[in-house]
Amino acid sequence: MSATAVPDKDASSQDAPDKGPPRSSGRVSPAQAGGTGANPRRRAARRRRLIALLFILPALLLLGGLVAYPILFTVGRSLFDASGTRFVGAENYTEMFSDPSTLTAIRNSTIWVVIAPALLTGLGLILAVLTEKIRWATAFKLLMFMPMAISFLAAGIIFRVVYEQDPERGVLNAVAVGVHDSFDEGAAFPDARARDGEGLEKRKDGSYRTAKAVGPGQTVNLGLVGVPPKELPKEAKPARGAAAATAGGDELRGVVYVDFTLGGGGKPGRVDPTERGLPRMAVEAVRGGEVVGKATTGADGSYRFTGLKAGEYSVQLPTKNFAEPYQGITWLGPALVTPAIIGAYLWIWTGFAMVLIGAGLSALPRDVMEAARMDGASEGQIFRKITVPLLAPVLTVVFVTLVINVMKVFDLVYIIAPGPVQQEANVLAMQMWLVSFGGGNNQGLGSALGVLLLLLVVPAMAFNIRRFRRSQS
Numbered sequence: 107m108s109a110t111a112v113p114d115k116d117a118s119s120q121d122a123p124d125k126g127p128p129r130s131s132g133r134v135s136p137a138q139a140g141g142t143g144a145n146p147r148r149r150a151a152r153r154r155r156l157i158a159l160l161f162i163l164p165a166l167l168l169l170g171g172l173v174a175y176p177i178l179f180t181v182g183r184s185l186f187d188a189s190g191t192r193f194v195g196a197e198n199y200t201e202m203f204s205d206p207s208t209l210t211a212i213r214n215s216t217i218w219v220v221i222a223p224a225l226l227t228g229l230g231l232i233l234a235v236l237t238e239k240i241r242w243a244t245a246f247k248l249l250m251f252m253p254m255a256i257s258f259l260a261a262g263i264i265f266r267v268v269y270e271q272d273p274e275r276g277v278l279n280a281v282a283v284g285v286h287d288s289f290d291e292g293a294a295f296p297d298a299r300a301r302d303g304e305g306l307e308k309r310k311d312g313s314y315r316t317a318k319a320v321g322p323g324q325t326v327n328l329g330l331v332g333v334p335p336k337e338l339p340k341e342a343k344p345a346r347g348a349a350a351a352t353a354g355g356d357e358l359r360g361v362v363y364v365d366f367t368l369g370g371g372g373k374p375g376r377v378d379p380t381e382r383g384l385p386r387m388a389v390e391a392v393r394g395g396e397v398v399g400k401a402t403t404g405a406d407g408s409y410r411f412t413g414l415k416a417g418e419y420s421v422q423l424p425t426k427n428f429a430e431p432y433q434g435i436t437w438l439g440p441a442l443v444t445p446a447i448i449g450a451y452l453w454i455w456t457g458f459a460m461v462l463i464g465a466g467l468s469a470l471p472r473d474v475m476e477a478a479r480m481d482g483a484s485e486g487q488i489f490r491k492i493t494v495p496l497l498a499p500v501l502t503v504v505f506v507t508l509v510i511n512v513m514k515v516f517d518l519v520y521i522i523a524p525g526p527v528q529q530e531a532n533v534l535a536m537q538m539w540l541v542s543f544g545g546g547n548n549q550g551l552g553s554a555l556g557v558l559l560l561l562l563v564v565p566a567m568a569f570n571i572r573r574f575r576r577s578q579s
Contacts, residue, residue: 230459262521279434383407
């Protein structure tokens with residue numbers, strides 16, 4: 107029998123073709139998906155997000171409770187009537203733009219936005235540049251910034267006194283009266299007046315004129331009352347001697363005196379021994395309705411006109427003798443109340459603008475300025491063509507921040523403006539308060555004003571935020 111050959115297993119395994127790795131079942135093992143650390147990484151990321159959310163949650167709650175909810179509530183409340191029970195839609199907005207008080211508030215708010223931020227930014231820039239050139243720069247900055255530490259309530263009270271009409275109390279009017287009186291002394295005796303039936307008649311323009319005609323060679327004594335003895339100047343002398351003097355042929359003379367004797371005993375219309383003259387009184391000789399002579403009384407009240415032609419004359423005490431003394435400027439009147447309040451606002455916020463612009467100025471590259479100086483540029487050219495352009499981002503931030511601030515101004519207007527002219531100084535924030543709580547009791551209309559104020563502020567805030575983000579990128 108022949109033996110049958112059995113194939114070798116090792117040889118057959120070597121000769122068999124390679125069938126490749128075993129087929130996958132479609133499932134991915136944890137090792138194939140990135141190893142056993144994939145799930146822990148995802149869990150760690152979720153944990154970090156959760157921790158961040160927990161830290162942010164209090165701020166989000168405060169933001170929602172103090173900002174988002176009041177805004178949404180105000181928008182909703184503006185669509186209801188004063189009682190809050192009847193839906194009126196846009197009726198409050200229509201009424202808002204037809205109300206004269208609101209239109210005045212919009213006008214004044216526009217004045218604030220146009221004037222105050224521009225002035226503050228300009229003043230802050232000028233002061234910041236000048237401060238770099240003085241020795242005590244830090245002390246000056248501290249002094250300028252100090253008003254920011256005062257509450258607006260206190261600042262309003264201060265400027266209410268500063269703008270007081272009475273020069274005895276108001277600082278500005280005390281200065282104004284002092285400057286005015288140094289050029290024009292005004293009336294010496296504004297309260298003086300003539301006795302009835304004693305030869306002087308009061309005219310419509312406030313002057314006094316002799317009732318009867320007089321002529322050259324006569325002595326005409328003019329007695330006045332209403333002048334307290336304490337208001338007589340020290341140089342005033344007794345008028346009796348001058349009253350007894352005799353006039354010449356072409357001369358008209360007399361005295362202007364206080365027709366009152368202390369302690370009694372004097373006779374009206376007669377110059378008694380103790381009665382004193384009124385110095386610095388203007389006296390005029392009038393003929394045919396025209397002034398033909400002027401004189402000023404001396405220390406004893408005496409006056410005289412010489413070289414007069416024969417005829418009939420009248421002696422006149424002109425109106426300027428009795429004019430009210432200059433009392434200064436009515437700062438808190440209807441015409442000036444808004445500029446006056448803006449002046450108080452400038453006093454408070456100029457330091458803020460100066461410090462911020464000064465910080466930007468200190469960061470400017472000095473080599474550019476030194477190179478410009480070496481090239482012969484003047485300080486004015488450096489300021490206009492180098493300093494201002496390089497400070498443009500800082501100036502813009504300061505300007506926009508102040509625009510947002512002035513749109514919300516309320517307390518200074520409420521405190522400084524007197525009651526009778528408060529409507530003339532009205533702004534949107536104060537109008538909103540007046541309509542809602544200050545007597546109007548219409549919170550629907552007040553909410554509409556609040557929405558209007560928000561819409562005006564939001565663009566400026568968005569512009570500021572965008573600039574800040576661009577500067578950080």
